[in-house]
Amino acid sequence: MSQQGVPMPKALARPAFSSRGERLIGQEMFRVLDRAQALERQGHRIYHLELGNPRIPPPVKILEAAINELQAKHVGYAPMAGLQELRTAVAERYASLIGKPIAPSQVVISPANMLIHQFLDITCNPGDRVVLFTPAFPSYWAAAAHLELEVMPVTLPSRDGFRLSRLSIDVALAAKPKAIIVNSANNPTGAVYEPAVLQELAARCGQAGIWLLSDETYADLTFDGSHVSLAAPQVGHVVAMSSFSKVLSIPGFRTGYALAHEAVVAKLALSNSTLYSCLPGFTQSGCIAGLSVLDAYAAEVRARNQRLIATCHDRLTQSGLLHGHHPEAGFYLFVDITGTGLDDMTFCRRLLEEQHTAVTPGRCFGEAYASHIRLAVCGLEEDVLEGVSRTIAFAQKLGGCRVQAA
Amino acid sequence: MSQQGVPMPKALARPAFSSRGERLIGQEMFRVLDRAQALERQGHRIYHLELGNPRIPPPVKILEAAINELQAKHVGYAPMAGLQELRTAVAERYASLIGKPIAPSQVVISPANMLIHQFLDITCNPGDRVVLFTPAFPSYWAAAAHLELEVMPVTLPSRDGFRLSRLSIDVALAAKPKAIIVNSANNPTGAVYEPAVLQELAARCGQAGIWLLSDETYADLTFDGSHVSLAAPQVGHVVAMSSFSKVLSIPGFRTGYALAHEAVVAKLALSNSTLYSCLPGFTQSGCIAGLSVLDAYAAEVRARNQRLIATCHDRLTQSGLLHGHHPEAGFYLFVDITGTGLDDMTFCRRLLEEQHTAVTPGRCFGEAYASHIRLAVCGLEEDVLEGVSRTIAFAQKLGGCRVQAA
Numbered sequence: 001m002s003q004q005g006v007p008m009p010k011a012l013a014r015p016a017f018s019s020r021g022e023r024l025i026g027q028e029m030f031r032v033l034d035r036a037q038a039l040e041r042q043g044h045r046i047y048h049l050e051l052g053n054p055r056i057p058p059p060v061k062i063l064e065a066a067i068n069e070l071q072a073k074h075v076g077y078a079p080m081a082g083l084q085e086l087r088t089a090v091a092e093r094y095a096s097l098i099g100k101p102i103a104p105s106q107v108v109i110s111p112a113n114m115l116i117h118q119f120l121d122i123t124c125n126p127g128d129r130v131v132l133f134t135p136a137f138p139s140y141w142a143a144a145a146h147l148e149l150e151v152m153p154v155t156l157p158s159r160d161g162f163r164l165s166r167l168s169i170d171v172a173l174a175a176k177p178k179a180i181i182v183n184s185a186n187n188p189t190g191a192v193y194e195p196a197v198l199q200e201l202a203a204r205c206g207q208a209g210i211w212l213l214s215d216e217t218y219a220d221l222t223f224d225g226s227h228v229s230l231a232a233p234q235v236g237h238v239v240a241m242s243s244f245s246k247v248l249s250i251p252g253f254r255t256g257y258a259l260a261h262e263a264v265v266a267k268l269a270l271s272n273s274t275l276y277s278c279l280p281g282f283t284q285s286g287c288i289a290g291l292s293v294l295d296a297y298a299a300e301v302r303a304r305n306q307r308l309i310a311t312c313h314d315r316l317t318q319s320g321l322l323h324g325h326h327p328e329a330g331f332y333l334f335v336d337i338t339g340t341g342l343d344d345m346t347f348c349r350r351l352l353e354e355q356h357t358a359v360t361p362g363r364c365f366g367e368a369y370a371s372h373i374r375l376a377v378c379g380l381e382e383d384v385l386e387g388v389s390r391t392i393a394f395a396q397k398l399g400g401c402r403v404q405a406a
Numbered sequence: 407m408s409q410q411g412v413p414m415p416k417a418l419a420r421p422a423f424s425s426r427g428e429r430l431i432g433q434e435m436f437r438v439l440d441r442a443q444a445l446e447r448q449g450h451r452i453y454h455l456e457l458g459n460p461r462i463p464p465p466v467k468i469l470e471a472a473i474n475e476l477q478a479k480h481v482g483y484a485p486m487a488g489l490q491e492l493r494t495a496v497a498e499r500y501a502s503l504i505g506k507p508i509a510p511s512q513v514v515i516s517p518a519n520m521l522i523h524q525f526l527d528i529t530c531n532p533g534d535r536v537v538l539f540t541p542a543f544p545s546y547w548a549a550a551a552h553l554e555l556e557v558m559p560v561t562l563p564s565r566d567g568f569r570l571s572r573l574s575i576d577v578a579l580a581a582k583p584k585a586i587i588v589n590s591a592n593n594p595t596g597a598v599y600e601p602a603v604l605q606e607l608a609a610r611c612g613q614a615g616i617w618l619l620s621d622e623t624y625a626d627l628t629f630d631g632s633h634v635s636l637a638a639p640q641v642g643h644v645v646a647m648s649s650f651s652k653v654l655s656i657p658g659f660r661t662g663y664a665l666a667h668e669a670v671v672a673k674l675a676l677s678n679s680t681l682y683s684c685l686p687g688f689t690q691s692g693c694i695a696g697l698s699v700l701d702a703y704a705a706e707v708r709a710r711n712q713r714l715i716a717t718c719h720d721r722l723t724q725s726g727l728l729h730g731h732h733p734e735a736g737f738y739l740f741v742d743i744t745g746t747g748l749d750d751m752t753f754c755r756r757l758l759e760e761q762h763t764a765v766t767p768g769r770c771f772g773e774a775y776a777s778h779i780r781l782a783v784c785g786l787e788e789d790v791l792e793g794v795s796r797t798i799a800f801a802q803k804l805g806g807c808r809v810q811a812a
Contacts, residue, residue, distance in 0.1 A: 275520055
C-alpha cells in the first residue's frame with residue numbers, strides 16, 4: 001500500500017441509498033414552509049396557512065419555567081422516558097379525564113410526530129397492513145411509507161361530516177390490519193367522533209388483537225370543551241398520544257407524550273434511547289408548568305379558534321367556489337377546490353408564488369384528496385383573514401377564467 | 407352490532423411487537439442513569455461517571471441566546487434541515503478546517519445520536535453489513551440492531567493504542583460492508599487516529615463504493631488542539647458528523663449536525679421531517695452563539711480534561727488492579743478490570759449499589775469488552791475524584807478477596 005495514501009476516486013459516484021431511504025417522503029407542508037421562507041428571504045411578505053403553528057403567545061409560565069432551567073444551567077441529559085415529574089403530571093391529568101388511576105410508568109415523553117413513527121415501528125413489520133381513516137394526517141403516511149407498511153385507507157365520507165361510523169369500523173377490521181390509527185378531534189377535517197363509536201373501535205381492536213393508536217393531539221381543542229380520550233393503560237393494545245404543541249401554542253418545544261400499558265411504555269422508552277437518547281430537560285420543565293394552566297388557557301384558545309374559523313368558513317362559503325366542512329375542533333379548514341379547475345399541487349404552488357399565501361395540498365392527506373387543500377387558520381387574526389381573502393380571490397380569478405373559457 | 411358498544415376483552419393480551427421492536431436495545435448508560443436516579447430519589451448521593459455529561463457551565467452566550475429567543479416567544483416550527491443561519495455557521499467553520507468551500511446546503515442539523523441512526527437507515531437495508539472499529543460507541547450497536555444490520559466488528563488492539571491501522575482498513579474492506587463507521591477522537595478509548603490513515607480509509611471507501619460515517623464528536627477535544635475532519639461534501643460517500651453536546655457542554659440542547667453531499671443532506675432533511683418534523687429554534691440559536699466562542703471555550707475544556715484525566719489515570723495505574731490506556735482526547739477512561747475477578751455487568755451493578763458510583767459496562771462497546779468498564783471523568787473535579795477513589799477501593803476490596811481466596 002502506498003505510504004502517500006490513496007487518492008479520492010475521480011468518479012464521485014455515491015453508493016445507493018437503502019430502500020427505506022428511497023421511501024422517505026417527509027411532510028409536504030415543511031417543503032411548502034421551506035419555499036415560503038425562501039420567498040421571505042427575498043423580501044416578500046408571506047401569509048402562512050400551511051402549518052398548524054398556533055403563533056399566539058403561549059402561557060407565560062411555560063416560558064418562565066424553561067428560562068429558569070436555562071439560567072440555572074440545567075443543560076445535562078434527562079431520563080430516556082422523560083422527566084419523572086412530567087410523566088406524573090400527565091398521568092394525573094389523564095387519570096382525572098378517564099376516571100381511572102394511571103401510573104407515571106404508563107406515560108412516556110417523546111415528540112408527537114416521533115411517537116407516530118415509534119408506534120408503527122415497534123408494532124408493524126415491513127409489509128404489514130395499517131388502516132388509516134382518511135383524510136389522514138401526512139405523518140401517518142410518511143411513517144408508514146418509510147417503514148414499508150401497506151396502508152389501507154378507509155374513507156370517512158364528507159356526507160357523514162367526516163365522522164367515524166360503525167360501518168367504517170367494520171371495513172377497517174375486515175382488512176385484518178396489524179394496526180389502526182384513529183385521530184379525533186381530526187386533522188384536517190376538525191371532525192369529532194362519537195365517544196361510543198370510539199370506545200367500540202378500541203374494544204373491537206382488542207378482541208381482534210389489533211394495535212390501536214389514538215392520536216388525541218386536538219382533543220383539548222374541541223369547541224364544546226369535551227375531551228374524549230381512549231387512554232387505557234390497563235389493556236395492552238391501545239396507545240393514546242398527544243402533543244403540547246397545539247394546545248399550549250409551543251410547537252417549538254417539540255414535546256408530546258403517550259399513555260399505554262407499562263410494557264409498551266418501556267418499549268417506547270427504549271426506542272427513545274436508541275433513536276435520540278433523551279429530550280431536553282428545560283423544555284419538559286416548561287411543559288410541566290404548562291399542564292398546570294392548560295385548562296384555562298385551552299378554553300381561551302378554543303373560543304378564539306371557534307370565532308376565527310366561523311368567520312373564515314363563512315367567507316369561503318360566500319365565495320361560492322370553495323366548500324369546506326365546518327369543523328368541531330382545532331384550527332383547520334379542509335376545503336374542496338374542484339370549482340377552480342386546478343389540482344391541489346398546482347393550486348398551492350401558484351397561490352404561494354402569485355399570492356404569497358402558503359397552504360397544504362389535499363393529497364398529503366390521501367391520494368383521493370387532490371381536489372382539496374387544507375388551510376391552517378391559526379396565526380394572527382389579520383394575517384389569517386388576509387391569507388383567506390387571497391385564497392378566495394385567487395380561486396375566483398381561476399373560476400372566472402373557467403367560465404370565460406367555457 | 408350492539409348499540410351498547412362492545413366490551414373491552416377480558417383477556418388483556420397485547421398484540422405482538424414487530425421484529426424491529428424486539429431488537430431495540432437502547433443505551434445501557436441510560437439504564438444505569440435511571441437506576442442511579444432512583445437511588446437518588448431514595449436520598450443517596452450518587453457519583454455519576456456513566457454518561458459523557460460535561461456538567462460544567464456552558465458558554466454564557468449560548469444560554470443568553472436561547473433565553474432571548476424564549477423571551478421573544480419564538481416557539482414556532484423551524485425548517486426541517488435546521489436554521490439556515492446555523493447551517494451557514496457550521497459550513498463556514500468546516501470550510502476553514504478543511505480548507506475547501508462548503509455550502510449551507512451541505513449541512514443538516516439533527517441530534518448526533520439520531521444522525522447515527524439516520525445514516526444507517528438511509529444507507530443500509532436489513533441484512534446489510536456494517537463495519538465498526540471496536541471498542542465502539544453503544545449507539546452504533548443499538549442503531550444497527552434496530553435496523554436489522556449485520557455488524558462486523560474490527561478490533562483495534564490496545565497494544566496499538568487502540569488506533570486505526572492500515573491493516574484494520576484492509577480487514578474492514580475485505581468484509582465488503584455497505585457502510586463503515588469511524589470515530590476519531592474515539593469514545594471510549596480517547597485514541598486519536600493518524601490523519602493520513604483516516605484519509606486513506608475515506609479514499610478506499612470511495613473506490614469500493616462503501617458509505618463512510620465519520621463521527622467527529624470529540625475531535626474538538628483532542629488534547630493537542632488538532633482537529634482532523636473527513637468532511638468532504640464534494641464526494642458522495644462520506645458523511646461527517648458531530649455534536650454540540652460535548653464540546654460546548656450542552657447535551658441537554660440535543661443538537662448536532664452532519665456535513666455531506668447535497669443529495670445526502672436532502673435525504674437526511676427528509677428523514678428529519680419524517681421522524682420528528684424539526685428541532686426547536688431556540689436551542690439552535692444557542693448553538694449559533696456557541697459556535698462564535700467555540701475555539702476559546704474548547705481550549706479551556708481540553709486543558710481541564712487533560713489535567714483531570716491524567717490525575718485519574720495515575721490513580722488507577724497506582725492501584726495496580728485497574729489498567730487503562732492514556733487518552734489523547736475527550737474525557738473517557740476505558741479500564742481493564744480483569745484483576746478484580748468480576749465481569750463488567752456485575753462490577754457495575756455492585757459498584758452502583760454498594761459504592762453509589764455509576765459507570766458503564768465494557769460490553770456496551772462490543773461483546774469482547776466484558777473485562778472493561780468506561781469511566782466518564784467529566785463532572786465536578788471533586789465528584790469525579792471521589793467516584794474514581796470509590797471505584798479503586800471497590801476493586802481493591804475485590805482483588806483482596808481474590809488473593810485471600812487463592
